[in-house]
Amino acid sequence: MQKLDASGTDVFLWTPEPAGGTELPVVYLHEFKGDGRDVWEACQALGCPPFALAVIPAPNWDDALSPWPAPPTFKGAQPYAGEAAAQLELLTSHVMPAVEEALRPARPSLSALAGYSLAGLFAAWAPFVTDAFPRVASVSGSLWYPDFAEFARTHEPASALERAYFSVGDREAKTRNAYLRTVEDRTREVERTLAARGVQTTFELNPGNHFTDEPGRTARGIAWLLS
Numbered sequence: 001m002q003k004l005d006a007s008g009t010d011v012f013l014w015t016p017e018p019a020g021g022t023e024l025p026v027v028y029l030h031e032f033k034g035d036g037r038d039v040w041e042a043c044q045a046l047g048c049p050p051f052a053l054a055v056i057p058a059p060n061w062d063d064a065l066s067p068w069p070a071p072p073t074f075k076g077a078q079p080y081a082g083e084a085a086a087q088l089e090l091l092t093s094h095v096m097p098a099v100e101e102a103l104r105p106a107r108p109s110l111s112a113l114a115g116y117s118l119a120g121l122f123a124a125w126a127p128f129v130t131d132a133f134p135r136v137a138s139v140s141g142s143l144w145y146p147d148f149a150e151f152a153r154t155h156e157p158a159s160a161l162e163r164a165y166f167s168v169g170d171r172e173a174k175t176r177n178a179y180l181r182t183v184e185d186r187t188r189e190v191e192r193t194l195a196a197r198g199v200q201t202t203f204e205l206n207p208g209n210h211f212t213d214e215p216g217r218t219a220r221g222i223a224w225l226l227s
Helices: 037-045 084-103 118-128 148-154 180-196 214-226
Strands: 002-006 009-014 023-031 052-057 107-116 135-139 163-169 200-206
Touching: 002 084, 009 084, 023 084, 023 118, 023 214, 037 052, 037 214, 052 084, 084 107, 084 118, 107 118, 107 214, 118 135, 118 148, 118 163, 135 214, 148 180, 163 180, 163 214, 180 200, 200 214
Parallel strands: 023 052, 023 107, 107 135, 135 163, 163 200
Antiparallel strands: 002 009, 009 052
């Protein structure tokens, strides 16, 4: 694992040993904290083909990964600031070039974007505003987010988008929270929206609630993107 600096942002880069070859798929993954070791090891356990995993910690999680301002989900919580555009600019203008430089002489054969929870919302939102990621994985993504399903219906994804993975836990919608209880319906709706536009999609219903097996769920999404 290498620790990179991308315009003041730490990036943890996991690569196969030996890296070999002249091309390597790169998966970009936002994490709330940590270096992503658990996801990397879960991917290896699944037998994923060789790829690089670039992990970007996002401690300012609720603000950095939300696409537009929204009210708080829970009583007493802070509202979402909606700063995803700035995070996407950081990702495409600074993180990706730093990762590509670190991988030389290999070059990326594919740039994919994956994320869990709000990072999964970010991954689902990104292809509507950039063509940088032909494949995305929204793993237990926060697609309950206000107006996101409507946004997906009324906007065209980038023509570069090839594949999109969606998943949710089978107990995530079993809540009294007015926002969170829509998560499965909204996730299925967004998946159908993209499928109708010619994107290869899949939806996976995992056992458990939102906090069940985050590394394993994320690894399965990544494995599908690389398959």
